[in-house]
Amino acid sequence: MPRERLAAMVHSFLDQGPQLVQRLRAAVRDAQPLELRVNAHAARGAALNLGLAALAATADALQEGATHLPAHEIARHVQRFEDLLPATRDAAIAAGLAQPANAAA
Numbered sequence: 001m002p003r004e005r006l007a008a009m010v011h012s013f014l015d016q017g018p019q020l021v022q023r024l025r026a027a028v029r030d031a032q033p034l035e036l037r038v039n040a041h042a043a044r045g046a047a048l049n050l051g052l053a054a055l056a057a058t059a060d061a062l063q064e065g066a067t068h069l070p071a072h073e074i075a076r077h078v079q080r081f082e083d084l085l086p087a088t089r090d091a092a093i094a095a096g097l098a099q100p101a102n103a104a105a
Helices: 003-015 019-031 033-050 053-064 073-093
Strands: none
Touching: 003 033, 003 053, 003 073, 019 033, 033 053, 033 073, 053 073
């Protein structure tokens, strides 16, 4: 894949991160484990395809734990996913694969 295409995909994924976190939090709040699994599965797949290992691992923990982990553990994983977004963006920027969040696309 051309580097420019990969950079655009990473940038798009990271820009969508806050909305994904909102969907994950809503699924936890509304006790919707299937919705949590669906969103975590999508995030895991996208992160894996983009080489974003830490985000993929966290999404995997959410997907796998959605039906059996206590709510506070699931919330902790959602928080970890959210906390990883800026660090992942910083690493992607350093690698030339993303722009700062407030940069024009």
